[in-house]
Structures are given as structure tokens and as C-alpha cells.
Amino acid sequence: MVFYMLYFTAELENLTDLQPRGGCDDPSFTYNFKVKCENCGEVSQKATWVTLSESVPLPTGRGTANLVQKCKLCGRDGTIQMVPGHGQPLTLGQSQSGATAGLMVFDCRGFEPVEFSFDDGWKAESTSGTWYDIDLSEGEFVEYDEKGECPVGVTNLQSLFKVVKKQERGGGKTVYA
Incomplete structure (x- = not known):
């Protein structure tokens, strides 16, 4: 299993705390991105969507994931499980300094998320x-x-999926860095 954090940044004008409508762990927010097969390297032609509110059974029958999909080229199964509780809104200060904010962690098996698509919500x-x-x-x-009485805006949107490691901290707290 590999954990990927979705990071994003943007230029904010007279706005702060950019995030999904219901917060970073909004169960109805849809993440749209393409997936790359870790077996053959094929990148899906269309973006797929993943949301916390939906899960499907794993092919093994043991457990669920937010996404279960076959690679169209090699037929290998891949799964993605979202790991809530680690996202933060993008602040005006981060925007002005060019920093990124982590939005969501994805536990990926067989697939690598690529090319996040910003949408509404x-x-x-x-x-x-x-x-809103x-x-x-x-x-x-x-x-x-x-x-x-001022213009507001979000421009120069950028996103990046980056491999992060799961770390246990004192008090049983898990962080991804």
C-alpha cells in the first residue's frame, strides 16, 4: 500500500480558507482524477471520481474501498481508500507564500492517482x-x-499527488508526512 496526499495551491484574492464546501472531510465532495496502473503504467483516459460517502466491496470479499477498478489495458484490479482527517484549507497566507495545503490522503493499491481535476463545490x-x-x-x-466592496478570486490552481508515510505520534495520533 502506498499513501498519497493530494496537495493544492492557488492565488487567492481577498479570500482565505479555500476548501470543499463541507470542509476537507466533506463526505459528499467528489474528487476527480485519472489513475495510473502500477502494473503496466497505463493512465486512464477519463477521470474517475471518488467520494467518502460511497464504498464498494473489495474483489477479495474482505472489506471495502472507495474505488475498485480494473486497468483497461492489463486487467489488474486497483483500489483506493480515502483516509479522512488530514486535510486543511488553503489560507491566504499560504497562497501568498506559494505554499500548498494537503487536502486528502488516499491509500492506493495497484493504482497511482494523477491529474486531479478541480470542479465545483x-x-x-x-x-x-x-x-459557497x-x-x-x-x-x-x-x-x-x-x-x-472588493474583487474576489481564485486563480492559478495547481495540484500535486505526493507519496507520504504514515507515522504514529504520541497519544495514538496518526499523521502523514
């Missing part, structure tokens, strides 16, 4: 309140905050 805070249902599918979000 995001939220962020402005000086005048919360912006931000759609990032076009690669940006630009509006005018009439209440705060």
Missing part, C-alpha cells in the same frame, strides 16, 4: 462572509464582493 471566506458553491472547473473563480 468549493467554499472560501472573504471579509464580508462565506462564498465556488466552481473551479474552468480553472478560476473571479467575482465582485458587493458587500465587502
